[in-house]
Every structure is written in structure tokens, then in C-alpha cells.
Amino acid sequence: MAITHEMAAGMGGIRTAGDLVARMQMTKGMKIKEAKEYVAAKVGVSTFDLCDEAVMKEVREQLDIGHVQARVGASIGMEAKFNIARVLDMKIKAVENFKRKTGM
Amino acid sequence: MSDIFTRYGDGSPTRMSKEDIRFDLEEGTQDAADRGKIPALTEAELDRLFEICTMPEKAVTVERGDEVIVSFDAGTLKLPVRAGVPMDRSAAILTHERAFCSDTMELGHVDYSYKQLKAIIHEECQAMEHIQLNTIIPVFYGAMPNLGLYTKPDGPIENWSELLPLAKIDEAKAAQEEAMEHAVKDIVYVASRMYESGADGINFDTVGASGDADVLATLKAAEILKEKYPDIAIEFGMAGEFVLGMHGELYYDGTRLAGLYPHQQVKMAEKAGAAIFGAVINTNSSMSFAWNIARAVTFVKACTEAASIPVHVNVGMGVGAIPVTNTPPVDAVSRADKALVEIGKADGL
Amino acid sequence: MSLEDIIAEARETILQCDQARAVAVAERAVAQGFDPVQVLSEGFSYGIRQMGDLFGRGEVFLPQLILSSEVMKSAVAILDAAIQGGTPQAKAKMVIATVEGDVHDIGKGIVVSLLKTQGIEVYDLGRDVPTVKIIEKALEVEADIIGTSALLTTTLMGQKKLEDELRKNGLRDRFKTMVGGAPATQRWADRIGADAYAEDAAEAVTKALALLGK
Numbered sequence: 076m077a078i079t080h081e082m083a084a085g086m087g088g089i090r091t092a093g094d095l096v097a098r099m100q101m102t103k104g105m106k107i108k109e110a111k112e113y114v115a116a117k118v119g120v121s122t123f124d125l126c127d128e129a130v131m132k133e134v135r136e137q138l139d140i141g142h143v144q145a146r147v148g149a150s151i152g153m154e155a156k157f158n159i160a161r162v163l164d165m166k167i168k169a170v171e172n173f174k175r176k177t178g179m
Numbered sequence: 180m181s182d183i184f185t186r187y188g189d190g191s192p193t194r195m196s197k198e199d200i201r202f203d204l205e206e207g208t209q210d211a212a213d214r215g216k217i218p219a220l221t222e223a224e225l226d227r228l229f230e231i232c233t234m235p236e237k238a239v240t241v242e243r244g245d246e247v248i249v250s251f252d253a254g255t256l257k258l259p260v261r262a263g264v265p266m267d268r269s270a271a272i273l274t275h276e277r278a279f280c281s282d283t284m285e286l287g288h289v290d291y292s293y294k295q296l297k298a299i300i301h302e303e304c305q306a307m308e309h310i311q312l313n314t315i316i317p318v319f320y321g322a323m324p325n326l327g328l329y330t331k332p333d334g335p336i337e338n339w340s341e342l343l344p345l346a347k348i349d350e351a352k353a354a355q356e357e358a359m360e361h362a363v364k365d366i367v368y369v370a371s372r373m374y375e376s377g378a379d380g381i382n383f384d385t386v387g388a389s390g391d392a393d394v395l396a397t398l399k400a401a402e403i404l405k406e407k408y409p410d411i412a413i414e415f416g417m418a419g420e421f422v423l424g425m426h427g428e429l430y431y432d433g434t435r436l437a438g439l440y441p442h443q444q445v446k447m448a449e450k451a452g453a454a455i456f457g458a459v460i461n462t463n464s465s466m467s468f469a470w471n472i473a474r475a476v477t478f479v480k481a482c483t484e485a486a487s488i489p490v491h492v493n494v495g496m497g498v499g500a501i502p503v504t505n506t507p508p509v510d511a512v513s514r515a516d517k518a519l520v521e522i523g524k525a526d527g528l
Numbered sequence: 529m530s531l532e533d534i535i536a537e538a539r540e541t542i543l544q545c546d547q548a549r550a551v552a553v554a555e556r557a558v559a560q561g562f563d564p565v566q567v568l569s570e571g572f573s574y575g576i577r578q579m580g581d582l583f584g585r586g587e588v589f590l591p592q593l594i595l596s597s598e599v600m601k602s603a604v605a606i607l608d609a610a611i612q613g614g615t616p617q618a619k620a621k622m623v624i625a626t627v628e629g630d631v632h633d634i635g636k637g638i639v640v641s642l643l644k645t646q647g648i649e650v651y652d653l654g655r656d657v658p659t660v661k662i663i664e665k666a667l668e669v670e671a672d673i674i675g676t677s678a679l680l681t682t683t684l685m686g687q688k689k690l691e692d693e694l695r696k697n698g699l700r701d702r703f704k705t706m707v708g709g710a711p712a713t714q715r716w717a718d719r720i721g722a723d724a725y726a727e728d729a730a731e732a733v734t735k736a737l738a739l740l741g742k
Contacts, residue, residue: 079516083240083517085246097317100248107248110489168378169308
């Protein structure tokens, strides 16, 4: 079911920009159009390209916000989330917790 | 002539004529319009829905640019529990992130009710903290308000499901009101701990499963949480297409909760501070897919038009026109998704 | 008052949960010599089915539905006495349960309430009930009908198990069987060999009465 939904209508998660758009819906209550426009402006692509694997691979690698393919030295997990919070100009609770715990 | 392959709401395959499919689409939208007192789909929308229902492809997809967010309830119950894959919950979430490419995911315990989680909250917090270190996608923590668990024999309160058939109506109402107080405390406690442990959002799943008191308890809990943590992201996923009036006299912000349909429910969720509303439209297992999808799209369209927050339509087994079967067929699932997004204007699934 | 007026008022008393008026209407019907069966089926029973439909649409709520079924019981007591001419008549019996492994019983509770309004003696075994217990109880009370409910696709097979066990033990012809619950359909009932399927509480009443030949 998860795969069918993602194939039929999903944005593609970290393969594209699904996680980023989801964060704007969750934290700002933005509807899909507004959330896509916000993210597109922040990462510098069109809303149409937010679901394009080729375009978003480059964008994600350039911004170092995590991607499905493992790459030596690339940010993963919490590291990627630090960068996402900065790129999207938002607070991520787990990132804030990390900073507090490590005295950053 | 019976020439279009389609299904019934229980997943059974069948063939229907184009005329019968069109007829069921019209009947389905009318049923939703009558029940919800909302506009039926227009002729143009029914034409598009007819095209989606009759496309010869096995799987269909939304048009490029129309993609939406997919969120999950019972997230980590799916791979390690229901599918029996021997993996822990963090592996399940990473599988969703890196293999399924899910947009979000949900951490949940196999005992999926807020009441039950109090005793194991430390382990759940630890799991969330660990998962947050490794994941990139937003991770919700989710469970059900499940007011029924506060009644005997599972809890301390008289069971209103037993009192009502005995016509002990006042006692049944009082029991529900008492259960609400316990539920609000438990939901706030568990959700607070999970949010403080780094959850990106809190999912209230199957809200209203025990009726209108279940809904009111969750709305009150959401209100408290939002006041306590202004940045908290709350998803409010419903149990059914209308709020079941087990009590019947419960109000939120001056509105009676019993009998509210999705376009009215969403306004309550918004007032309580929800960021995402999970609309539910029940699938009728006896009726055709065409009837069910026309009905679901009609309700969803009214809901998204009324909503100021994103609406993620529940498209699990037995809701959102998805057949009531453990292995919902791809043809029906993908058509439901396409129709709900393109015509219903869903913001997510 | 004409028969039509009596029938219309009987329906109204159920929809308005007006016990005093329902009793008065039933008494008037008997006093005026109208057919009590007709007043019951076209008046009060019709009203209770309408309440069931309204409940299924979220337009009335469970306490009202229960209240209307209590109103119905008062009227039925008066009309029953007239039908039987004072002679006690054996009530039809039904054993009902949510199948093993399934703890959902809100819908079943509503079905039980409405069935009782029709003078059916209902033995509600609750939820998560093993097949063997259902059969034992049906034999013990000499039930006419066994009704089972299942909300989950995973527990739906419990309804088939009941049919299989009844057949295996040579008991299938002793009872009529009814199935219900979200994943159940008429197709499912046909496939497993159940005698009836009901989509909701109102239909359960109609189907049960049909099985009893009423």
C-alpha cells in the first residue's frame, strides 16, 4: 500500500522534495500548493521540479540535505536535518534538542 | 454490455457496463450530497471520474505536478508486525525513508492507544530519540485516543456500550464524560513526552472510534498541547465519515459534535490547533468502486473547500473508496488516489 | 381516528421518543378494533426502521435510538396482548455474538436493541466469542437464529467457521444464520452459505423477521 500510494500520488520523500513539503504542512499548516511554493522558493527550483528525481538529486546533494543513495561524506540523519532547518528557515524539534544536549 | 473491469467495495472483481458505472457514479455523489448536505459533483467532475474509473491501465497516477504528501497511521505496525518482517521499528522507518521513499512516517507501539502508553513511555521516548538521530523525513508519534479502553473490564469506568442497551442513558452519558477526563490527561501526558523527545508531529489516529466523547477528549487534548507547545504539529485522523453520537449532547465551541461530517469536523480540528486533518469516508463493501469513489470524492471536495489546513484523506483498507480487504488491489487504490487528489483536491493521503 | 391516522401517529411517537403518546396510540388502536399486526408493522416498526436509518446517517444519536426502542417496547406490549388475545405466545429466540478475535461491538449492541423491540428474545454473548460457545448457547436456548458480527477482514472468517462447524456437526438445518459487519456483504453470505446478510441495524430487523416468517 505504501508503495502504491507513493507511486500513484506521493511526492517521493527524500528521493525528491516530499519530506521538505511535508515539514511545511506540519509546522505551518500550509496547504499543498502553498507548501510547494514555499519549498520551491527556498531550494531554488520550480514547484513542478520538486518531484523530479534528476533535478532534486542535484539540489539535495548541493544543499547536503540527505538523499536516498549513500554517498561518502554526505550528511545523513540528524546532520541532514540541521541543514534542512537552515534551508527551510524553520525549527526542527530534534535538532533543537541536539543543540541543547551538546551545548551548541 | 459488461465490458469494464472494476471491483466491489470488498475487492471482488467484476465487470460493469459503462452505463452502469456512470449510474453508480451519479448515485454515489448523490448519496454523499444527501447525507452531508453538500453539493454533488458537477457533470464535468463526474465525466473526469468516469474516465479515471474506466482507464484500461492496471495502475494510474496523478498528473505530473499534482503530487501530494503521504502520511501514515499505524506506521511502524505495518512492516514489523502485520507483515511479520523481523525488523525493529527504527529499521522500519528507515526502510520507508530510503526504500519506499515515503514523505513522512509514524512511530507507533503495537499497543496503539494513548492510555496503554503511559506505562512504557520511557521506552517510547528512547525509541523516538534514537530514530530522530538517524532519519531525515519527519517522524510522527501516533496512537488512538480509544476512549473505550477506560471502561470495564479494561478500565475503571462503567461500560456505556453495556449501559445503553439497558436504556441507562444518563449513566451512559456520565460514564463517557468521566472517561473523557482520563483520556485528556493521558493524551496530553504521552504526546508531551513524545514531542519533547523530538517527534516532528503527534498523530491522533482513529479519532471518534468510541463516538463523540472520544472526539471531544481529543479536541481538548489538542487545545492543551497547542497552548503548551505552540510549534507542535498535530495530525487529527478521524475514525468514520460522521461523528457517532454515543453521547449526543457534547459540544465544542458551541457546535454539537455528534453527526458532523468531514467538512464540519475539519473546522473543529482547526479550532483545536491541528495542522493536518485526516478525513475519513467509509467504503461500503456491497457497492461498486464507482459508487464508493464518487461518494468519497464528493465528501473530500467539500472538506478541502472548507478547510484552512491541509487535508490528508485516509486511504487505508476500507476507507476513501479503498476496498475492504487486507490486500487492496492496485487498480482500485491508484484510481482512488488519483480521483481524491485531482477532483477532491486533497493535500495529502 | 382512521387507521391511516393511527399508523402515522405511531410512526411519529417513535421518531419523537414519546412514550406516553405511543402507549395512548396503541391503546386507541386496540379499542377501535384495528388490526394490531398492521399497526405494529406499518406504524411502530416502520418508525423504528426510520430511526435506524437516521442513526446510520448521523442525524439521530444512540441515546435517542435507545430511547425510541424503549418507547417501541411499551407499544409492542399492548399490541402483543391484543394479537395473542391474552394467551402467552412463545417468543422467537436469537443468539448473537461478535466472532472470536474481534472486540468490536458497538454496531452489534444497536442491532440487539432494535431486535428486542420486535419481541425477539435476544441472547447477546458479547464480543470475541469462540464458535463452539455460540453453538452451545444456540442449542441450549433452542435458538431460531444465530447472528454473527465481524468488523475486521481478519476475523470475517469466523462467520464461515460457524457455518462449517454447524454443517460438520449436522446442525445446519436447526438454525437460520445471519451475518453483518463492515467487511460482510450479501456476496459473502452467499459464498459461506449464511441465510441472510444485513447492512445495518434497521435491515437486521427486517431480515430477522423475514427469516422468522413474520
